[in-house]
Amino acid sequence: MQRIILLLLLFQFSLFAQAQDINVLVQKVKDKINLVNDYEANGRMKTNVVFLKVPVATVKLFFKKPNRLRIKNEKGISFVPKGAVNINMSNVLSSGKYSVLDAGNDKVGSRAVKVVKLLPEDDNADVVLSTLYIDPVNQVILKTKTTTRDNGTYELEMSYGKYIAYGLPDKITFSFNTKDYKMPKGVTFDFEDGSQKKTAAEKEKLKNQKGKMEIFINGYIINKGIADGVFN
Amino acid sequence: MWNLLQIELFKIFKKPRTYLAFAIIAAFIFLIQLGLLVNGKDWMKFMLGxxxxTMNIDYSKLVNGYAVCFFVLNLLLVHVPILVALVAGDVVSGEASMGTLRLLAAKPVSRTQIILAKYLATAVYVFALLLWIAVISLVISIAVFGENDLVVAKTNGLQLIEANDVLWRYFFAFGFAFIAMMVVAAISLLLSVMSENSIGPIVATVGIIIVCTLISEMEIPIYQKYIKPYLFTTYMLGxxxxxxxxxxxxxxxxxxxxxxxxxxIKSMAALMVYIVALVSAAVFIFRKKDILS
Incomplete structure (x- = not known):
């Protein structure tokens, strides 16, 4: 009987220790991200949405604590997904009002990661669940999945280079839900160029697909101050 | 032939109705520009549906000179044929009703030359009209709204063309529009040859364009399959x-x-075939015509 109690106590202790470990890891990631008060970054943005044809855009990213982010095309026009504000991990972690759950281990590419689930404490929050895939060695987030109440699920993948010490990625891939796009022909007066028309099945397949936005960042200017007017 | 062309140009450009088209176009484009200056963002929101x-869009950049010109052309090029018919429908029948056609036919030039000179003079008018549209809708719009990327809405998607990749497209688009308008001019010329007064060819040309455009745009399978490929209006949006x-x-x-x-290219070729066929028919009929007026 004493042995069983001892085993149970040991198991409970290991669970507690594991929870402590994951909280420590999340805190370390958060501390790294908190080193950045603001940044300005130059990059190239590639958008892949089934109903959009757009060129690769040269963009500037501006971030300021706690959660202000702007992606700006200096020269031309860009379509930026609404949930793109979540590409900054500070937005996900800064509130601190969430429960951290250890969801085990996994792999992102060839790297072993810890899987962490963040459950917001606010029942009315737009984010229902965030899953983080954390590289425990470099203490950076490699991937996230965010489920929202109204805007579907976002996925984010990040790869790091020079700015890993600040938890800032060199490449960001942001996947998001897209809604169907349709305009009445009477409005657009399309020129029928003779190209092969899509069948109904093909058109149906194109509906509600995932869109993807990739940002390749050339360099960051960190903690040099950014005027509030940039975010207007 | 050159003298004949000069005479025909003089006849076209001395009529007040010729300048009416320029005034109508200027007023129309000015109204569109004014409207977009005030409510351009709302219009863009409607267009992008x-x-x-899903997306954050900078609407202030979307309403630019190129976009305004594209909007103007979408609305205007459907109606310009009416203004072309106003002049082209009058070139022969106008002279018939005034009684000068017999004098013209009595000159030592062939009837083929007369018709070709009239058609070429109409071409100069059409060219001037499109140049006028280009200046007002493109040059003035760029001056007022500035330059930026152009967003083109299609039934099943949107596309964005970079600002430095747009201008050459307008040159070619206006070139294509010129060929399309010359088909309208050829129809009017043919009807004008067959008529003794100006109203008939002008109204008939407008009627033909309306009916053909409606059939082209109707999604009725039998029309789509058997009639639409043979209508010139199908190719005018090229x-x-x-x-x-x-x-x-x-x-x-x-x-x-x-x-x-x-x-x-197929659309352009189809329109050229129409021009050749209609002008040839006009020449043929005019050569055989008994000029009694």
């Missing part, structure tokens, strides 16, 4: 093809490309 729910940009599998636009050039 549900995209606003100018838009210059604004359909090519792209990679990932949807990345290819600068300087056209999505489906063969479609544009």
């Amino acid at each position: 549900s995209l606003d729910e 100018w838009k093809g210059f604004f359909y940009i090519g792209s990679t599998e990932d949807g990345e636009t290819i600068k300087g490309s056209i999505q489906y050039l063969p479609g544009i």
Whole structure:
């Protein structure tokens, strides 16, 4: 009987220790991200949405604590997904009002990661669940999945280079839900160029697909101050 | 032939109705520009439809000179044929009703030359009209709204053309529009040859354009399959093809490309066939015509 109690106590202790470990890891990631008060970054943005044809855009990213982010095309026009504000991990972690759950281990590419689930404490929050895939060695987030109440699920993948010490990625891939796009022909007066028309099945397949936005960042200017007017 | 062309140009450009078309176009474009200056963002929101729910869009950049010109051409090029018919429908029948056609036919020039000179003079008028549209809708719009990327809305998607890849498309689009308007001029000329007064050919040309456009746009299978391919109105929207940009599998636009050039060439060829056939018919009928007026 004493042995069983001892085993149970040991198991409970290991669970507690594991929870402590994951909280420590999340805190370390958060501390790294908190080193950045603001940044300005130059990059190239590639958008892949089934109903959009757009060129690769040269963009500037501006971030300021706690959660202000702007992606700006200096020269031309860009379509930026609404949930793109979540590409900054500070937005996900800064509130601190969430429960951290250890969801085990996994792999992102060839790297072993810890899987962490963040459950917001606010029942009315737009984010229902965030899953983080954390590289425990470099203490950076490699991937996230965010489920929202109204805007579907976002996925984010990040790869790091020079700015890993600040938890800032060199490449960001942001996947998001897209809604169907349709305009009445009477409005657009399309020129029928003779190209092969899509069948109904093909058109149906194109509906509600995932869109993807990739940002390749050339360099960051960190903690040099950014005027509030940039975010207007 | 040159003298004959000069005379025909003099006749066209001395009539007040010729300048009416220029005034109508200027007023129309000015109203559109004013409207877009005040409510351009709302119009863009309407054009982009549900995209606003998924994407953050800088609407102030979307309403630019290129976009305004594209909007003007979409609305205007459907109506310019009426203004072309106003002049082209009068070139022969106008003289018949005034009684000068017999004098003209009595001159030591062939009837073929007379018709060709009239058609060429109409071409100069059409060219001047399109140049006028280009100056007002493109040059003035750029001056007022500035330059930026052009967003083109299609039934099943949107495409963005970079600002430095747009201007050449307008040159070709206006060139195509010129050929399309020359088909209208050829129809009017043919009807004008067959008529003794100006109203008939003008109204008949407008009627033909309305009926053919309606049939072209109706999604009724029997019309789509058996009639639409033979209507000139089917090919008149070919100018838009210059604004359909090519792209990679990932949807990345290819600068300087056209999505489906063969479609544009086919449309242009079809319109040229119409011009040759209609002008030949006009020449043939005029040569056989008993000029009694």
